[in-house]
Amino acid sequence: MKEVISAKTVWKERRLRTSLSRPARKAAASELFVYGAGLVILFILACALFPKGIAPYAPTQMFADSILQPPSRAHLLGTDYFGRDVFSLVVYGSRDSLFIGVASVLVGGLLGGTIGAVSGYIGGVPDMILMRFIEVLMTIPGILLALAIAAALGPHLFNIVFAVAVSAVPGYARVMRGQILSMKHRPFVTASRSIGASPLRMFWWHVLPNAWSPLLVMATIGLGSAILVGSGLSFLGLGVLKEIPDWGALLSQGRGYLTVAWWIATFPGLAITLFVLSVNLIGDRLRDALDPKKSRA
Template identity: 45%
Template structure:
C-alpha cells in the first residue's frame, strides 16, 4: 500500500513538472504567499504613513512604485494588499470547502429526497452570477472583512458541494465501502474514513481555482466601496482611488492592477495544472 502511494505521488509530481504553466503558477502562488506572510519585513515603508510633500511622486529609487495622493509608498501598499487579499480569500475558501464537502457528502451518500432538496437549494444559489450574489449579500450585511468572507463562502460552497456529491456517488458503491457496511461500521464513520479522503483531490483543485475567484471578488467589491475600507491596503481599494489620477499618475493603477492580474493568473495556472496531474483518466507517458 505504501509503495502504491509513493508511486502515485511520483506520477503526479512528474505530470506537474512537465506542465510549465503549472510550475509557473506554483512559483507565483508561493511567492505571493511568502510576500503576504512576511509583509512587515519586506515592505520598505509604512504603508499607512502619509507624507503630503511627496504626493503623487513617480517611481524612483526612494519609492520604486511611486507614491499615492497622500504620499504613501505604493510598493508597501501593494505588498500589504497581498496580505489582505490572501487572508480574506483563504478564510472564505476554507469555510466554503468545509461546508461544501459536508453538504456534498451527505447528499451523495444518502441520496433520495435529501439529495434532491439539497441540490435544488444549491441550484438556486448557482443561478446567480458570483459577483452579483456577493454584491447582494454585502449590500445587505454592510461592507467589511467579515461580511466579505461570508459573501464569498456563500457563493463558493455550492461548487464544492457539487464536486463532493459527484465523488460520493461513485465512492459509496465501491467494494471497500460495501465491506465497511457489512461489518457494521456507522454511516458517519464511513463518510469520514472512506468517502471524504478519497474525494480530496478534486476538492483541492476546486479550492485552488476558487482562490482566484475570491481574490477578484474582494478587489471588485472593494473597488465599488463594498469591501475593505480605506485606509487599509487592498488592491481594489487602491485601484478605486487611482482612477481619479490615472492621467497624471498612472503608476497608481498599474502596480496594484499587475499584482491582482499576476495573482489570479498564478492560481488559475496552478489549479489547471493540478487538475491535469490528479486526473486519473490521463495516462502517464
C-alpha cells in the same frame, strides 16, 4: 505490402514523437508549477506575513513633496495623491486580499463540501431539499450573490469573507455530491458493507478519503477567483474600510487618476493578475497530478 510497411512506419514514428514529447510536456508543466508556487510563497511570506522586510516605507507615511510622483529610485512604483509610496501600499494591502481569498475558500469549501457529502450519501428527501436549495443559489451569478450579501451586511472584513464564501458554495456542493454518488457504490464500499461496517464508518473511512481530491483542486483554483471577487467588492466600495486599503480599494482609488498617475491603479492590478495566475498554475498542475487518466498519459 508496401502500404502495410508504410502504415506501420508512420504509426511507429507517431508513437516515438508522442513518447518524446511526454517528458517535455511534463517538464514544462513542472516548471510552470515551480514558478507559480514560488510567486505564491513570495506573496504570502514577503507581502502578507513579513511586509516590513520588503516595504521601504510605512503604508501611512506621506511625502508632501512627492505627491503623484512617477516611479523612481526613491519610490519604486511611484506615489499616490497623498504622497504615499505605492509599492508599500501594494505590499501591505496584500494582507486583507489574501485573507479574504484563503478564508472564503476554506469557509465555502467546508460548507459546500459538507452539503454535497450529506446530500449525496444520505439521498432521498434530504438530497432533494438540499439540491433544490443549491440550484436556487446557482440561478444567481456568483458576483451578484456576493454583491447582494456584502451590501446587506455592510463593509466589514468578515462580511466580505462570508459573502464570497456563500457565492462559491454551490460549486463545491455539486462537485462533492457527484464524487460521493460515484464512490458509495464502488466494490470496496460494498465489501465494507458486507462485513458489517456501519454507514458512518463507511463514509468516514472509505467514501470521503476517495472523494475529496477534486474538491482540493477546485479550492486551489477557486482561491484566485475569491481574490478577484473580493477585490471587485472593494473596488465597488463594499470592501473593508481601513487606513491601509487592500488591492481592490487601491484600484478604486486610482481609477480617477489614470490620465495623470497611471501607476496608482496599474500596479495593484498587476499584483492581482500575478497572484491569480500563479494560483491557477498550481491548480492546473494539481488537477493533472490527481487525474488518473492524465497521469497515465
